[in-house]
Amino acid sequence: MDRKQSDTEIVYDDYLDDSWRRTGWAELPFFLAVARAGTFRAAAERLKVNHATVDRHIRALEEAYSVRLFDRKARGVTLTAAGRNLLEKAKAAERTVLTAKRSVSGMDAKLSGEVRLNISSWNAYYVLAPNMPRFHELYPDIDLKVTVSDRVEDLTKSPSDVSYRAAWSVDEDVVARKVYSYCAAVLASEDYIKQHWDSRGPNGEGLHWIGKSTLWPNPKLDDTKLFSGAARRGEVLDPILINELLKHGQGMAIVPVCTLLVVPVLSVVPGTPVVPDRSVWVLLQSDLRHTARVRAVVEFLCEMGKNTYKREKELLLSSELMNA
Structure with missing residues (x-):
């Protein structure tokens, strides 16, 4: 049935009625939450509902599709073959809904x-x-x-x-603005340098790396093979924890040079270069x-x-x- 409003033609697919509501549409967020969390209880916490609500929606979805989507085990759930098949389609539906929301909300010119x-x-x-x-x-x-x-x-x-x-x-299909490029350096606390520097071996023996090139390697510093004889103290990936360990004299690390601005007890390790690193993007x-x-x-x-x-x-x- 076609209905017209002003100069815009609006077509209503009346033959579809509301049958799409009975395809498990409302249950998909619960399905995604369980698939991502691995347990009904963790999914309930994410969704801020109780365990029974999650269980009810998953059972309703399985009944609507006439298939089991999860294998329920003592320590959690795993996706069945049907569940894995649905997961990618549910993610695509989620992205479509989020895009639609952004497109509509983007029509608002208010700073709110x-x-x-x-x-x-x-x-x-x-x-x-x-x-x-x-x-x-x-x-x-x-x-x-x-x-x-x-x-x-x-x-x-x-x-x-x-x-x-x-x-x-x-490389993503997004709007990208490069804000600035920063430098990296090998930093350590001034106390650490005083305590270990003079007694180091020819290849840095007696020194310590804290997760060298932790999150993203810097080839310009890695290729110099700085202090190849230094011991490594763990694989620390958290930048804030690395800074705390540096501050407390636990060793050296390759970090943004502007860390010196926020952790003033640090210094550039003697004889090491300050080199260009990545760019910051919005x-x-x-x-x-x-x-x-x-x-x-x-x-x-x-x-x-x-x-x-x-x-x-x-x-x-x-x-x-x-x-x-």
């Missing part, structure tokens, strides 16, 4: 509403946190939902609207590039990053660093 930001832990703690009071002062009606993660996510498959991260390059979903609140967040992040770059540049020009 929710913006979901994914940011690395180093930038979250040392760059974003000190700037949050100013953000709330400038944009009191923007609800910034922050997710902290050091795992490089594909923004096109993520629920995040904006991502602030370091990378050599960006990425956003392409369908949100004209949304006022998202643009405001992006501009704020870019300004925040440029201020960090300015401070690093001043640090690199300082006589204290150049003589380290």
